[in-house]
Amino acid sequence: MDSRPLLIFDLDDARFAVDAMQVCESVWLPELTPVEEAPPWVVGLFGLRGRIIPVADLRLRFGHPPQRYSPSDQVVVLEIGDQPLGLIVSEVIGIIELPAAAIQPPPQFDAATAGPAHLVAGEARVGESLVTVLDVAQLTHLPEMSALAAALQQPMPAGHFCPEATPAERALFHARAMALRQAVAEDEGACLGLAVVELGGEYFGVELAAVQEFCDIAQLSPIPCCPPHILGAMNLRGDLLTLIDPRAALNLPMASRGGKAVVARLGEQAVGIAVDAVHDVVYLRQDELQPPAAALRERCGAEITGTAAYAGRTMTVLDLPALLAREDWIVNQHV
Numbered sequence: 001m002d003s004r005p006l007l008i009f010d011l012d013d014a015r016f017a018v019d020a021m022q023v024c025e026s027v028w029l030p031e032l033t034p035v036e037e038a039p040p041w042v043v044g045l046f047g048l049r050g051r052i053i054p055v056a057d058l059r060l061r062f063g064h065p066p067q068r069y070s071p072s073d074q075v076v077v078l079e080i081g082d083q084p085l086g087l088i089v090s091e092v093i094g095i096i097e098l099p100a101a102a103i104q105p106p107p108q109f110d111a112a113t114a115g116p117a118h119l120v121a122g123e124a125r126v127g128e129s130l131v132t133v134l135d136v137a138q139l140t141h142l143p144e145m146s147a148l149a150a151a152l153q154q155p156m157p158a159g160h161f162c163p164e165a166t167p168a169e170r171a172l173f174h175a176r177a178m179a180l181r182q183a184v185a186e187d188e189g190a191c192l193g194l195a196v197v198e199l200g201g202e203y204f205g206v207e208l209a210a211v212q213e214f215c216d217i218a219q220l221s222p223i224p225c226c227p228p229h230i231l232g233a234m235n236l237r238g239d240l241l242t243l244i245d246p247r248a249a250l251n252l253p254m255a256s257r258g259g260k261a262v263v264a265r266l267g268e269q270a271v272g273i274a275v276d277a278v279h280d281v282v283y284l285r286q287d288e289l290q291p292p293a294a295a296l297r298e299r300c301g302a303e304i305t306g307t308a309a310y311a312g313r314t315m316t317v318l319d320l321p322a323l324l325a326r327e328d329w330i331v332n333q334h335v
Contacts, residue, residue, distance in 0.1 A: 002100040006124075008093040008131060009076060011058055012067065015129045018087075020095045022078050022136045028280045029073040029088060030176035032161045043088070044161060046075075047181035053077060055086035056139070061119070069162045071172050071279065078136050085139060098124060103133055172280070172311040179282040192289065194317065196280040196310060197262060200252040203279070203315040205308065210320040212263045212270060214278050217243065231274055236263070243272040249303070249323060264320055271324060284308055289317065 005020035032044025032055055041060035045052055055075060059067060075086040103122040121135040161173060194205035195214070220232040220243060231243040243261060247254055261272035289306045296316065297304050303323040308315050 003097045004100055004103070005095055006098050006131075006133065007076065007095050008126065009074075009087075009089040010091045010093060011089050015093070015126075015131045016058075016089075017098075017124070017126075017131045017133045018076070018078060018136050018139075022080055024077040024079050024084065026074050026076045026089075026092045027180060028176055029069060029071070029075055029173065030180055031170075031173035032177075034161070046086075046177050048077065048084075049180065051084065053084050053086045055088060057088050068164050071169055078139065080137055087139070096126065098126065106132075168311065175311045176280060176282070179284075191283040191285060192317075193281065193283050194308075194315075195262065195278060196282060196315060197260075197275040198277040198279060199250065199275055200247065202252070203310055203313055204250075204275075205282070205284075205310075205315050205317040206262055206264075206273075206320050207305075207317075208281065210264050212265050215261050215263060215272070217259055217261050217272075217274060234261075234272070236270070236272075239270065241270055241272045243274055244324075245274050246323065249326060262320075264324065273320070280310075282310065292316070 006017040007020040007023050007026075008015065008017050010016075027048070030046045032046055034044050035042065035054070038054070041056050041058075042054050043057045043060070045054045047053070053075075057066065059065070069088070070090075072091070074089050074092050076089055076092065077084060077086050079085070103124045106118065106120040106122055119135055119138050120132055122133045124131045124133055162170070165173065193208035195208055195211055197204050197206060215236060218234065220234050222232045223230055223242070229245050229248050231245050234241050234243060241261070241263065245254075246252075260275050260278050262275055262278070263270055263272050265271075288308050290308065292304045292306050296307065303319045303326070305317040305319050308317060
């Protein structure tokens with residue numbers, strides 16, 4: 001049976017999908033630079049490792065009123081041929097394989113409108129949700145895109161992205177844009193990829209190489225005879241995931257568990273690290289990583305790799321494999 005890989009994402013209260021084979025990557029929403037003479041639904045552009053990516057707001061493209069952007073928004077970068085386009089989305093849900101027969105043709109409300117003008121390729125039922133499948137070819141190859149290509153050659157106008165943002169949010173958007181703008185080094189090891197998470201009001205960086213995925217914490221079941229840092233177990237798509245609270249190991253005040261988990265792999269075993277929030281993914285040059293201060297290493301332990309500036313604050317970079325291998329975190333299975 002023919003099937004299609006689809007990237008599912010949410011935008012406000014609606015669920016959409018695009019062909020996953022035409023998705024380059026997704027990034028956290030950065031600061032966007034406005035561009036003159038662009039279609040009104042193209043709200044700006046950003047640099048992505050040497051390329052200029054125009055970004056579309058689907059709300060405006062579908063004729064909906066604009067909404068305030070949030071640091072939790074993401075940009076899905078699409079490409080057909082040599083034409084990239086970013087879509088602002090509320091949350092990327094994941095990739096699924098869907099039988100081609102499960103995608104029904106979209107309803108035709110205006111018979112006078114030519115088929116190629118429609119941006120919707122079909123509708124599909126995924127679980128309990130109705131998903132609108134978008135036609136990536138139409139999104140990236142509209143007549144307005146030729147005008148946009150010409151507009152990109154003009155000087156960029158002055159202006160602030162998301163004027164409603166707080167100073168902290170504006171600093172975060174700007175830091176993301178600076179990180180994404182960096183060209184890829186010939187030696188991939190020259191840049192360190194980090195997931196930026198929050199614990200107890202502090203920023204921590206976790207090396208992406210140790211991260212399998214991020215997920216919400218839901219339906220946590222307690223595990224008998226375990227130390228307090230073992231919060232319990234949860235079902236992750238059929239696999240049992242043990243959830244660990246890192247606060248005690250980092251000498252942070254104990255609090256209610258976070259709403260997100262960083263899923264890391266320790267050998268053959270996947271382990272979840274409870275965090276308050278997942279904020280960003282950044283790439284640091286080696287010269288941006290500073291040795292940790294003696295007081296910080298004394299407070300947080302030897303599992304600290306260093307520190308780096310992030311959104312106007314200091315981010316502590318963790319050695320997650322070393323943290324997971326701590327002797328006091330190992331549970332005696334025979335207890």
